[in-house]
Amino acid sequence: MPPRDPHRQAHGRVTRWLALCLVFLLVLSSCTSGGDGAPASLDIDDIDEFGGDEVEEILAGSAPVEAESAERPAEVEAPAEPVESNGDDVTAPRERSPLADEIEYLGSTADLPVIHDGGPVPVSLDLPTLGVTEAPVTDVGVEPNGDMEIPDASEVGWYRFGPSPGDTGSAVLAAHIAYKGVDGVFRNLTEMRPGDRFSVNFSDGSSREFVVFGLRQWSKLEIPLEDLFSRDGTPRLVLITCGGSFNRALDSYDDNVVVIAIPVDLGT
Amino acid sequence: MKKFLAVLVGALLAAVFAAGPANAQDDATIMLLHGIPDTDVDVLAGGEAAIEGFSFGDMQDLSALAGQTLPGLQVVLAGTDTVAIDAGDTALPAAGNFTIVAHLDAEGTPTISVFENDTSSTAAGEGRIVVRHTAAAPEVDVLANGAVAFANVPNGAEGQLDLAAGSITAEVVPAGASEPVVIGPADLPISEGSSLIVYAVGSLDGGTLTVLTQSISGLQSAPETVNTGNSPVEQGAANTGLIAAAVLGVAIVGAGSFRLARQR
Numbered sequence: 462m463p464p465r466d467p468h469r470q471a472h473g474r475v476t477r478w479l480a481l482c483l484v485f486l487l488v489l490s491s492c493t494s495g496g497d498g499a500p501a502s503l504d505i506d507d508i509d510e511f512g513g514d515e516v517e518e519i520l521a522g523s524a525p526v527e528a529e530s531a532e533r534p535a536e537v538e539a540p541a542e543p544v545e546s547n548g549d550d551v552t553a554p555r556e557r558s559p560l561a562d563e564i565e566y567l568g569s570t571a572d573l574p575v576i577h578d579g580g581p582v583p584v585s586l587d588l589p590t591l592g593v594t595e596a597p598v599t600d601v602g603v604e605p606n607g608d609m610e611i612p613d614a615s616e617v618g619w620y621r622f623g624p625s626p627g628d629t630g631s632a633v634l635a636a637h638i639a640y641k642g643v644d645g646v647f648r649n650l651t652e653m654r655p656g657d658r659f660s661v662n663f664s665d666g667s668s669r670e671f672v673v674f675g676l677r678q679w680s681k682l683e684i685p686l687e688d689l690f691s692r693d694g695t696p697r698l699v700l701i702t703c704g705g706s707f708n709r710a711l712d713s714y715d716d717n718v719v720v721i722a723i724p725v726d727l728g729t
Numbered sequence: 730m731k732k733f734l735a736v737l738v739g740a741l742l743a744a745v746f747a748a749g750p751a752n753a754q755d756d757a758t759i760m761l762l763h764g765i766p767d768t769d770v771d772v773l774a775g776g777e778a779a780i781e782g783f784s785f786g787d788m789q790d791l792s793a794l795a796g797q798t799l800p801g802l803q804v805v806l807a808g809t810d811t812v813a814i815d816a817g818d819t820a821l822p823a824a825g826n827f828t829i830v831a832h833l834d835a836e837g838t839p840t841i842s843v844f845e846n847d848t849s850s851t852a853a854g855e856g857r858i859v860v861r862h863t864a865a866a867p868e869v870d871v872l873a874n875g876a877v878a879f880a881n882v883p884n885g886a887e888g889q890l891d892l893a894a895g896s897i898t899a900e901v902v903p904a905g906a907s908e909p910v911v912i913g914p915a916d917l918p919i920s921e922g923s924s925l926i927v928y929a930v931g932s933l934d935g936g937t938l939t940v941l942t943q944s945i946s947g948l949q950s951a952p953e954t955v956n957t958g959n960s961p962v963e964q965g966a967a968n969t970g971l972i973a974a975a976v977l978g979v980a981i982v983g984a985g986s987f988r989l990a991r992q993r
């Protein structure tokens with residue numbers, strides 16, 4: 462990456478910190494307001510209150526800190542001194558070109574890339590708000606037609622090419638609202654409210670708590686999937702199901718409903 | 730109506746802002762790869778040392794010099810004045826993604842090839858593999874999982890494929906033959922959204938054939954659609970209609986329009 466304007470960088474950092482503080486305040490207020498703090502019904506004002514620009518920033522992965530660091534492999538210092546050859550007739554030390562400062566040594570390419578083993582993966586999901594307990598989570602990829610693979614009604618699909626929930630970027634868990642006449646795990650996803658907490662349980666026995674930040678509904682033609690499936694930025698988790706009108710010609714819903722959440726312990 | 734207009738203005742603004750980052754990505758990426766075995770070199774520009782102690786397999790990032798002309802570029806044996814490659818004034822591209830490889834030609838003479846790297850998006854679920862023949866060897870076939878993936882690849886040429894993410898076993902054999910296997914078999918990861926570039930380097934006669942690799946990540950695409958329901962629910966879906974109209978506007982166009990709308 463070419464160096465960026467330091468002022469802009471500093472400004473970006475301040476903005477991010479402010480956003481982080483905001484996130485914390487919101488999380489804090491949602492925690493301290495007790496279990497009944499969530500609005501009883503979902504209407505536009507509630508969405509405005511909780512789901513405004515903060516959600517967009519979270520969605521875009523631009524809210525808090527941390528994520529930037531992992532961009533490039535650690536810089537390896539080029540050998541500073543020319544290697545002494547064994548008493549051979551080395552001519553006088555050469556002038557160092559100013560270009561040398563612009564060239565970055567990236568290390569050797571001789572090792573084959575390691576086949577990535579990956580860390581713990583999500584295995585189940587608890588959504589207390591919806592009375593969902595240990596819904597099995599299975600890792601999924603892409604159908605031949607390019608759609609995200611979705612398991613049957615009783616399971617949740619984790620998009621395995623994206624981050625694991627809680628890792629950098631936007632992790633995706635998707636489940637049916639209804640499949641072949643059977644209610645899916647996310648049948649009542651629209652009942653989730655900002656401030657609701659839920660847990661993801663992982664293959665290593667650990668679990669992580671998330672807090673709902675916002676709820677969105679998009680036409681499938683408009684939904685910003687590139688943001689929802691982004692590999693960069695603030696750790697965030699999106700829960701996706703269907704909603705809106707059911708199109709009987711296509712056997713499909715017109716919209717997606719998305720819950721945007723962040724780890725409760727983000728930044729600690 | 731006012732709110733609608735505000736949202737519309739916001740949408741336009743958002744579109745303008747969205748154009749920004751796309752342009753920023755046009756910044757050039759230029760890598761320099763050393764693909765000549767057992768030959769430590771220095772790279773000189775106008776007689777001054779730009780890179781010292783550059784060894785086989787090493788990669789140097791020249792991106793900060795994109796668009797510049799490097800005067801009197803020479804590759805000399807490390808610590809000597811023995812010129813291995815005299816490239817003269819060398820203009821670096823100002824945009825695009827390139828790898829400049831110092832390697833042996835088919836006859837074993839040091840040369841430089843410039844490859845442009847394909848950084849177009851890969852389909853969701855797929856990764857890219859690129860193979861480049863930069864070794865002192867005749868034409869080769871590259872086998873993937875035992876089948877010929879690239880046939881009759883001469884020195885200086887390349888081939889590429891997008892494949893489902895996973896791993897493949899790759900082997901390099903003389904063109905038209907199934908043996909001897911001159912490189913490999915090697916297990917190569919096909920990472921979703923990444924391009925793995927494999928350089929065959931070294932010399933067949935010298936017994937130094939091997940591979941170097943370069944990865945370019947961040948090429949991924951999101952799935953086309955998330956279809957999470959194929960049967961209707963009684964009334965629940967209507968519930969969601971409540972949030973549809975207003976949220977659509979607010980959410981799609983982003984934070985800027987949201988603020989605008991709120992000020993009304």
